[in-house]
Amino acid sequence: MTQRTQKYLFLHHSQAGSTPPSDQKPSPEQMQAMLAKWNAWKDKFKDNIVDWGDKLKPGGKVVAGSAVSDGPFVEAKEIIGGFMIVSAASFEEAVVIAQEMPTGPGSRIEIREMAGAKM
């Protein structure tokens, strides 16, 4: 069995303000198909998933010392919509795991290796 010592943070980027109009949203039938695909992915990589993470709500705050502004950075074209922590033997393996994620069109996964300061 492959030794999995490295942890990777998956950041799910999506287009800012890209909520599709109601008739472009996935149909119930498509959602059920997506659920099945996600479950298959989750099952395939269950040993790699350290923390399923969460989706992130839009909006937020940016704190810089005493200065607090509304975030995320307004000029950003993409926003981070979710995160997950995955373990893998190498960056290459982490890339494969991300590539097989059944994400929709227009979304991208940023992979960052965690430094392991707490490990």
Place this chain on the structure above:
Amino acid sequence: MTVEAESATDLVEHYFRHEYGRLVAQLANKIGLHHIELVEDAVQSALAAALDAWVAQGLPRDPGAWLYRVASNQLIGDLRRDSNRARILESAHHEEGEHDMVADAAFAGEVRDDLLRMLFVCCDDAIPRESRIVLALKILCGFSTAEIAHALFTTEANVHKRLQRGRGTLREASSDLVPPSLDAMRARLSSVHEVLYLLFNEGYLSTHAESAIRRELCDEAIRLGTLLAEHSVGAVPETYALLALMHFHAARLAARTDGTGGLLLLEEQDRGRWDQAQMRLGAAWLARSAEGDRFSRYHAEAGIAAEHCFAPSFRETRWKEIAKLYALLDRVAPSPLHALNRAVAVAEWQGPDEAIALLEGMTPPTWLERSYLWDAVLADLYRRAGHSSEFQRHRERALSAAPSDAIGDLLARRLAG
């Protein structure tokens, strides 16, 4: 079995789509049809939330109750300004949200009634005819605009327009539309039959759409028809005859095409591929449809379909019975198409000359005279009667009028010179 062990593969086929119909019917019946769009949005959001939550945490113990709770919570938020409506929903929410909804027999009956009431709402006379079928597909069957456009071989813009018109009528007339009384439902029953019949035929007769979506349309028509037959208002011989007709046709659905999607003639079909279970269901409904003294067009059509289904071969088909049933059909629902079909049966029963005499005695309307059907039947009859010039003339006209490649191929094979 632990909750974690379950996966989405445990959900039955079309679970999300059918839950969409169930939730919209229940919530719209509670808060009123003038909020139909709000209800549809809330249900759509609940399904999207389910997708996220069920992947992350596995299926809840009672997915149906979970969806109802999330959708009604969203509606309560949306309706907060209208405090009276929200209170109705909140109290209903407490009654139903707390226990195992799906296992509750009384609840199952209530869901059936809600769905059925919605079917009658979609078939209201006030709603434009062309909007009824798309409303039923959207609201009751949970298809998206794109899926409906694909199934009905039209554009999304067209489906959208028909939906908007239908929803507009629902909003305007909702005071007398919800909930329809039993008398109002009875008065609307024939319109419901018509919509189910159209829905089925869109699936059965379409030669454009791919077979999977056609099959789904037929299955939905049968599902809603079965629901109708279980309700006191819908439990009448016409409903049973309609169901018999749909099951008999569904039995032959898969055998109508070859491996590449080309159409097969009745005499070319492999009768071994006809679905025996569907045929038995058709026979059972046909027997029930004979209960009353009413003879509807659905009775005639179910009888014809039964003759075809139970004939051991094309040659051994009881063409005399079929010719008689077409004559009956033409009497209860006059159409030159029925006369044309009767002529086809007469040709098998008595010979081509008798059939030609029948058709020469009638004046077809322009739409039929211009369609490929009229010429295709005449070409075939003249050839069998040995009139080659008449045969060639009608053959050429039929081929040039073929509306699709599949039908063109079928004609070329059937009328090969």
